[in-house]
Amino acid sequence: MLCRRGNGAGSIGAVMAQQMQRDRIGRSRSGIAELPAGRPLMVRAGDGTRLHTEVFGADDGYPIVLSHGITCALRVWFNQIADLSVDHRVIAFDHRGHGRSEVPGRHGYTLDHMAGDLEAVLDATLRPGERAVIAGHSMGGVTISAWSDRYRDAVAHRADAVALINTTTGDLLQEFRLLNLPGALAATRVRVAEQVIRAIGSLQVPRGAEWTSRRFVAALAVGADADPAIADFVYELFMGTAPVARGGCARMLADALGPQYLPLDGLTVPALVIGSKRDRLLPITQSRKIADAVPDLAGFVELSGGHCAILERPNEVNHLLRALVDSVTEDRRATS
16 A cells, blocks of 8 residues: 655655566565675764674765664665665665674663764765665664654755654554454553563573574564565574674663654654554554654555565565655756
8 A cells, every 4th residue: 555645755656656667686586695795884873883884886876875673784685785776875784783883782772872873874974965865674764763853953954755664663562463462461462572572682592492583583573475585584683683782772672662652753854654564573553653643754555574574575665765766856856
């Protein structure tokens, strides 16, 4: 389903229909592929944490910035990077404690840190006066929302538009759907959700229990119809994330977004919202709430599959991101 509100981003649906006719590299890829060659860059966050960042594609291409989810790394975007870097400049970074970025101590994970990290990456990679489309998946979308609240004056100067994919802005525990419990047992669901989210940080995989752990991670991250290679890849990224970072980010999300919501009134640029119908970690209701709350809705799309739409439905996500870029650049040309 695709809907639109506001005047900021042109007709996403029409542009997407045109993009669906294109045959571009990486769109029919199955399995997990390596990233194309990128240009590494070390960005220092406000507290000195080193953030591994890579730039892909031509230096003069329109910039698209990618912010990944919890227990992942920039390479989770390999489908989008391979496709979009053909004719855009794609900038992706590993969140603190993830991938090849530096691992702070247990107190180095707050929404202020995440928002500041995104601002540092934008400052280091965008030229003066240059604006980008910024896309975030899961915790990466939370990072964008936190950035728009804490760096309100920067939003219109750094972003042409944003894409919020399989993400949330609050009420994280109440909406958790790992267990299908009736409304009367909502309190039980909240307790279970909090235990599971916090366990993400402390989970130690004993010898002989790997299959159980894989199933647990896959149940949270991907839909039942996902390619097994995707579930294996997500589990690899999970196990490759430092436990202190898993724990710090899980506590951050549970504490900051448990019973409350991030304000979205600072997100004044067009926002494309993408949710998945079988997302058990952040159900589609979360995306619907975001679509209702953003000041300028460029489009709301419901995809099939589970939490990792960027891996499970890469073609659709790529088409939508291209459509968003085309719409804002066309608007810019029309008003220049």
